[in-house]
Amino acid sequence: xxxxxxxxxxxxxxxxxxxxxxxxxxxxxxxxxxxxxxxxxxxxxxxxxxxxxxxxx
Numbered sequence: 001x002x003x004x005x006x007x008x009x010x011x012x013x014x015x016x017x018x019x020x021x022x023x024x025x026x027x028x029x030x031x032x033x034x035x036x037x038x039x040x041x042x043x044x045x046x047x048x049x050x051x052x053x054x055x056x057x
Contacts, residue, residue, distance in 0.1 A: 009050050013043035026052050 011030075014022050019029065027046035 010048045012046050014046050016041050019044050022046050
């Protein structure tokens with residue numbers, strides 16, 4: 001996909017209790033600079049570079 005579209009990675013908005021799941025697959029947390037939600041749990045943005053995903057044979 002990266003070669004066809006110029007994509008460098010995958011970003012997810014993980015639920016607070018799901019961050020450990022994503023960390024097991026190599027996702028790293030991103031800092032939230034603005035746009036925090038006030039009345040509900042804020043998702044945790046996480047990023048995974050496409051280079052860390054094994055290529056299919």
